[in-house]
Amino acid sequence: MHLPHEFILFSRLGRTDAAFSNLHDAGRLDIVHECIVASLFLSHGLRRNVTFHAVLNGPPNPPLHIQINGETLYDVRTDVDTWQNILRKVIAGKSHPGITHSKTSFETLLKSKAKNHKMYILEESGKNITETALADNAVFVLGDHIGLPKKAETFALRFGEKFSLGKQPYLAASCITIINYLLDTQS
Numbered sequence: 001m002h003l004p005h006e007f008i009l010f011s012r013l014g015r016t017d018a019a020f021s022n023l024h025d026a027g028r029l030d031i032v033h034e035c036i037v038a039s040l041f042l043s044h045g046l047r048r049n050v051t052f053h054a055v056l057n058g059p060p061n062p063p064l065h066i067q068i069n070g071e072t073l074y075d076v077r078t079d080v081d082t083w084q085n086i087l088r089k090v091i092a093g094k095s096h097p098g099i100t101h102s103k104t105s106f107e108t109l110l111k112s113k114a115k116n117h118k119m120y121i122l123e124e125s126g127k128n129i130t131e132t133a134l135a136d137n138a139v140f141v142l143g144d145h146i147g148l149p150k151k152a153e154t155f156a157l158r159f160g161e162k163f164s165l166g167k168q169p170y171l172a173a174s175c176i177t178i179i180n181y182l183l184d185t186q187s
Helices: 029-040 080-091 106-114 150-156 172-186
Strands: 005-011 050-056 064-069 099-102 118-128 138-143 160-164
Touching (some): 029 050, 064 080, 106 138, 138 150
16 A cells, blocks of 8 residues: 655746746746656656645746645646646646645645645755654655755645665755655655
8 A cells, every 4th residue: 555645846946837938948947847747747657645846936927826636636647748738737727637826835735735744854964754653644845956945845845854865965865765665665
């Protein structure tokens, strides 16, 4: 039995309107796409036990919270074009099975998750996560290619503690893959 868990990605620059031609130029929504794939996709299926959150803080109207529920997600593939179309549609306010959007801020999302989840804030200077038995219903909080802003990190630490995958800085999507692997081997 695979443990249910969630990922929250803080995207500093992710566009909050659908006026973009590609994910990279839309405030690095390509990183959001990579994290979605790492969070939810297996070789021939989906991780139905995972929920992925991206909080976009870019122009013109932040924040925008996108939630993707692995249990109800369908009609998806892993490729960039598929997700560029899905993200554009969802950011524009339309629906897709398993995906919701709201004006929820990073702080509000963390506060609501902390009520009944163990929070792990990923940061290179944290306690080594491999030396910890990961909790059921865990929420893993991470930043984009720049990392969590100091203010967001300080806020997150009110609800959890810093954990690290080691001193080596990994891409956000790689961190997610490693965590999914650790949870797979633990369960």
